[in-house]
Amino acid sequence: VKVRLVHVTTRLSGRKSRREESREAESLRIGRGTDNDLELSGLTVALHHAALHERGGRFFLEGVEGNSVRIGAKVSEGGGVAAGDVVRIGGYELRIVAPEGDEDLALEVEEIEQRGTEREELARKTAVGVNRGLFTQRKLAWGLGLGVLVLFGALPLATGRFESSWSSGPISSNHAFIAKDCGKCHRGGFELVRDAECLACHTRIGSHAPPDVELASLDEARCAGCHIEHNGRAGLARLEQRFCTDCHAQLAQLVSTTQVENASCFAKDHPQFRIALVTDAGAGAVERVRWSPQLEERSGLLFDHLRHVGRNVAEKTTGEERQLRCGECHQPDAAGKTMAPIVFERHCQKCHSIDFDPAAGERQAWHGDPVRMRRELREYYSFVALEGAAAAPAPSPLLRRKAPSQELSAPEREASVAWVEEQVARADAFLMQEKARCRLCHVLAQGSASDGGTGILPVKVAQVWMPKAAFDHSTHEPFACRECHGAAAVQDPGSAPGAQRPDWAAEDAVPYALYTPEALRTEHGLAPSEKSSDVLVPGIEACQRCHGGADARPPLVASDCALCHPFHRREHGAMHARAPRGAEHAALADGHVFPGGGGSR
Amino acid sequence: VTAKAGFQSFLSYRGFYWLKATLLGLLLAIGAYWLLDPVGGRSGGSWYGYATGTLAAALILWLTWFGVRKRSYASGSANLRNWLSAHVYLGLGLLLLVPLHSAFQFGWNLHTLAYALMAAVILSGIIGVIFYGAIPSAMTRNRQGQELESLYRQISDIDAEWREMARAMPDFVAQATQVGIEETRIGGGLLRQLSGRDPRCGTARALAMLEAREQGTGGEQREQLSQLKKLIGRKQVLLRRVRRDARHKALLNLWLVFHVPLALATVAAVAVHVFVVFYYR
Numbered sequence: 115v116k117v118r119l120v121h122v123t124t125r126l127s128g129r130k131s132r133r134e135e136s137r138e139a140e141s142l143r144i145g146r147g148t149d150n151d152l153e154l155s156g157l158t159v160a161l162h163h164a165a166l167h168e169r170g171g172r173f174f175l176e177g178v179e180g181n182s183v184r185i186g187a188k189v190s191e192g193g194g195v196a197a198g199d200v201v202r203i204g205g206y207e208l209r210i211v212a213p214e215g216d217e218d219l220a221l222e223v224e225e226i227e228q229r230g231t232e233r234e235e236l237a238r239k240t241a242v243g244v245n246r247g248l249f250t251q252r253k254l255a256w257g258l259g260l261g262v263l264v265l266f267g268a269l270p271l272a273t274g275r276f277e278s279s280w281s282s283g284p285i286s287s288n289h290a291f292i293a294k295d296c297g298k299c300h301r302g303g304f305e306l307v308r309d310a311e312c313l314a315c316h317t318r319i320g321s322h323a324p325p326d327v328e329l330a331s332l333d334e335a336r337c338a339g340c341h342i343e344h345n346g347r348a349g350l351a352r353l354e355q356r357f358c359t360d361c362h363a364q365l366a367q368l369v370s371t372t373q374v375e376n377a378s379c380f381a382k383d384h385p386q387f388r389i390a391l392v393t394d395a396g397a398g399a400v401e402r403v404r405w406s407p408q409l410e411e412r413s414g415l416l417f418d419h420l421r422h423v424g425r426n427v428a429e430k431t432t433g434e435e436r437q438l439r440c441g442e443c444h445q446p447d448a449a450g451k452t453m454a455p456i457v458f459e460r461h462c463q464k465c466h467s468i469d470f471d472p473a474a475g476e477r478q479a480w481h482g483d484p485v486r487m488r489r490e491l492r493e494y495y496s497f498v499a500l501e502g503a504a505a506a507p508a509p510s511p512l513l514r515r516k517a518p519s520q521e522l523s524a525p526e527r528e529a530s531v532a533w534v535e536e537q538v539a540r541a542d543a544f545l546m547q548e549k550a551r552c553r554l555c556h557v558l559a560q561g562s563a564s565d566g567g568t569g570i571l572p573v574k575v576a577q578v579w580m581p582k583a584a585f586d587h588s589t590h591e592p593f594a595c596r597e598c599h600g601a602a603a604v605q606d607p608g609s610a611p612g613a614q615r616p617d618w619a620a621e622d623a624v625p626y627a628l629y630t631p632e633a634l635r636t637e638h639g640l641a642p643s644e645k646s647s648d649v650l651v652p653g654i655e656a657c658q659r660c661h662g663g664a665d666a667r668p669p670l671v672a673s674d675c676a677l678c679h680p681f682h683r684r685e686h687g688a689m690h691a692r693a694p695r696g697a698e699h700a701a702l703a704d705g706h707v708f709p710g711g712g713g714s715r
Numbered sequence: 716v717t718a719k720a721g722f723q724s725f726l727s728y729r730g731f732y733w734l735k736a737t738l739l740g741l742l743l744a745i746g747a748y749w750l751l752d753p754v755g756g757r758s759g760g761s762w763y764g765y766a767t768g769t770l771a772a773a774l775i776l777w778l779t780w781f782g783v784r785k786r787s788y789a790s791g792s793a794n795l796r797n798w799l800s801a802h803v804y805l806g807l808g809l810l811l812l813v814p815l816h817s818a819f820q821f822g823w824n825l826h827t828l829a830y831a832l833m834a835a836v837i838l839s840g841i842i843g844v845i846f847y848g849a850i851p852s853a854m855t856r857n858r859q860g861q862e863l864e865s866l867y868r869q870i871s872d873i874d875a876e877w878r879e880m881a882r883a884m885p886d887f888v889a890q891a892t893q894v895g896i897e898e899t900r901i902g903g904g905l906l907r908q909l910s911g912r913d914p915r916c917g918t919a920r921a922l923a924m925l926e927a928r929e930q931g932t933g934g935e936q937r938e939q940l941s942q943l944k945k946l947i948g949r950k951q952v953l954l955r956r957v958r959r960d961a962r963h964k965a966l967l968n969l970w971l972v973f974h975v976p977l978a979l980a981t982v983a984a985v986a987v988h989v990f991v992v993f994y995y996r
Contacts, residue, residue: 158889233868242902243965258976258977258983267986304993307996345756
């Protein structure tokens, strides 16, 4: 075959140039090798790739050594070709063109997959640099910045969703139930939280001072000034001493009418306690008196701690012996804060029987009121008389059992009444005898009782010694009674020989420990309490043994005002809503009605 | 050597002026923190909290502005070194100033998010400073006094020579050559760049292909093949260095990819934080 080869190349300018040559061979060999008739230099072309030959007037292009060619769109091991066909081998395009003159065929050869220089090719395959793909600086910056603005700014502001992310700290457990409802306290719009929002729920919270006290700093104080939210378990009330001492260090100068004394520190200048002292039980008089060891409580009661504490007593029913301890009589009330009142029937009567007549056996006289006592005695003896007075020691000769239908005669009735009165007078005298029964503990009243009989001086014992403070026995439970009430906690060894001293593991609610009188005198210079008038509540010095000022360090207990003195005191009426600023707030606050208060100031 | 000197020069600039200034400022802030006992306890809402918070917010804006003002840290001008020195030390100081502002109160909220983002910015900055100190010298050593472009040129030249040699050689060599040149890539994804190597390197695969067929050859062809293998060996050495260079570059620049976006996120979080604390007082 005689073939005209037209090599088409593209110049830098973009123009195509053609170079022609003629080849004549039995079979036109095509491949990368230099021994081919048509040399195609690409590495994707085999050394001997294909051959073109004529058979029967037709031309065939066939792959050699198993190489394939593409004729038109079809890849195969070879096939017939004719003018107009386009053949692909490697990166080359071979276009079959109609022959001219004596030639059998013409081929236009063009490298269509142009390669750049090796350096350009390498650059194309090089990808160096971190600011690429998904994590470019710009994309990250926009994504993170907008993400924060939308998620934490726009979203909560517009919808209220995710608003909890705005919380500056965990809500106190007191307010846990409204933690998700920011607007319950925050009205929003760059405003401080107002008292009105607090008082909407806390309607009955007590005011701090009596209504007649006018003090600007008290009027201007905001709830949130002391009650600071979003501190989690640290609590809601910031009971800092400063809040109190700003005024209370010089309260006498600020409020001329006050009875409250100046104080700025429990350790330094807190005045000695003033206690609620019973000064006249008969008149029910209680006075607030400065504590001193010489104070006497005129309770109208005769009682001696020394003869009771540590004494061995026998249980009447079982005969079991036990020792009288503080907790035998002094039991905390249900709240554990103060001691429950001493009650004769519960605490005294087991030992101090007030029986009045051997014939009546264990029967006890009425306790609490001599008039009622005598009335009940009279009723008792009347019944005895009606019954026939079988057991009476000196029955009247006129008294004898009557048949049911028989009426008493006038003399019989007179004799019966006289007998009853005689018995009542005898029992009354028995009960009122000196240093026994009633008068073991009670003092006779001057004059006579309303029934003309003997009167008993009324008894009044202090229940709460310091009503202005919030002393709590339960928080002091680990400490023995004698730590504070030494003079009372005395065991007279003579009264209980061989008695084992009680220990801390006692099952009583209030722990106790006892002194011997000698130990009390030598260790504390105190005399044991032998009189009922002894005031056994300790003064401030006892507290100061453990409690220092607000800034005290261990082993002293740091004690600010609020440890003992509550701020809100309901006896002064209700707290008032205060409007921080603006008429709008005042109007809103006025909408609330507070019992005992005057609305907004 | 020059990179190291430049690195030290911005840290120790003006006799550690900005380090001293930052430490002095922090000492004042700590002292005031202990001395002042604001009513209501220490918190971001106290006057001390407002003061330190304002200062910290101003610093954050100023430090961010540095990035806007001068994007290239490489410039060696004295003024820029001064700025960079201040940027680094004041930025580090924020790590303590902000907890003082918040009285060390942290929680799962927006406010702590702002601090966490800021801490992440500073952490990425610290990584940047460390890498700026360590990597340039390693880079210079790796390049062995040559320009990076020169290394690339050498690789290209080897590719050209390889292609030329393969022309007259059997087809399996042509195939291996095709793989060795066309399928050798430098860099790629972030992890690939950071690893400094390519487990599917075309050149290595080409060499393996040639070695697999080497046994069947003999005479002149074997001689040609061993020449070609030497050539490929040279290319591999160059590739290792170029890839290590890419790894160095990635390490040197990666921190900034996070530093800047995190800084903008911090500014956004601080802006929302300031809005919120005044919106809900």
